[in-house]
Amino acid sequence: MKACTIGEVMTREVVDARRETPFKDVAQLLARHRISGLPVLDADDKVVGVISETDLIHRQAAQAERNQGRRFRLPALRRTARRVTAKARATTAEQLMSTPAITVHPEQRVADAARVMERHHIERLPVVDEEDRLIGIATRRDLLRVFLRADDEIRQEIIDEVLTRAMCLPPHTVIVSVHDGVATLEGRVEQRSDIPLVVHLTWKVDGVVGVMSSLTFRIDDTHPSEKHPSPRVAHYWLPER
Template sequence: MARIVGEVMTREVVEARREMSFKDVVRLLDRYRISGLPVVDDDDKVVGVISETDLIRRQAARSTGLLTRRLRLPPLGRSARRAAAAARAGTAGELMSTPAVTVHPEQRIADAARVMERHGVERLPVVDEEDRLIGIATRRDLLRVFLRTDDEIRREVHDEVLTRALGPSAHGVTVSARDGVVTLEGHLEHLDDIPLAIRLTYRVDGVVGVVNRLTVRVPSGPVGPAKGPSGPGPEHR
């Protein structure tokens, strides 16, 4: 069924310490050709994240500060003070964005992708139950899961949803997939099985939509009128 973050994360993580200098952070990003890294404390707990954006913002703030001093311009309020603080930042602890947005290894990849999109980040530090760094999940790691072929998706829906989860109730149900959209067609034994089949199909990695053509199987043979409670009927005079 759905894959989890721990299956796709990178376990060898390039990290920074709070006291690491601006130049050393830049060297790390350049050496490993990455665009960001987590910052950890002495207990390996994630305390922040540094991205190229943070570094560029620092350099831009320094340039603005130099120009302001050269021209003797008046201060610009709170935003100017924040820019001045960024310009003075010289260590990873001063440059990092905090708190860090993190995930746990047992979280579903689809959920991690939503977290990444919601916060507009390119990578998510993966932490254990004590917030210690154990891996990193990048946007590319998560997207690989959604690059499955339609045939792979169809087989998993058939094997895991119809055969394993629904069992005999799904006998005769057919499944097809095109561009990640799965179509379920046929008869199920029980009405409650229809939303269950749709929900489980959506949880299969790579599925982007479900077309529901399922109905409830009608029992064979004539169906007689419903009988009321047993016992003598009303007396007619």
């Protein structure tokens, strides 16, 4: 079953900075290109860090405090406070950037990248090759393209890739409908153990945000001792991922 990858949705033209790029130049790059962050590269085009608007704001806020005469007693500072103090004095991208950079590879699935963004509370992911060289960038907006698929397109992929190719079910065994990304499955499969598998594979289709199942089964293969089972129904509702 085909899943959309980072390489298919990423932006290939990337605005970046070098270690030695001055602070003001970084701010100008963000403003000129109307972006909220950018990767920092070394001489081999490898990603060594990321700068966001938040990094710039923290730097300016810390600088303002220093200008007001607030003095830090360095020996008493904790690690976080020392890092803030260092950023207040930052004059280059290397001093300002957050490191290590969280990156992804082009063959990774869009859904996996979305989970990484959510886990780390970040807005963008530099995309790197096998040597960690920058080849693109994936933003939240890039990933959202996957979930803008039409319901009819999602429905057809469930029928073709899940029911026909993966499960080898005869036509019309399972009736699929999709509304606003929520897939509804109705019909009867041969074995009870097939139902969670169909639901799981449906969830993996790009653009699916929910799955409702009212599938029935002919044979309860979870209880082999039953010789003459009657049709049963197994209800599944999987909340949004």
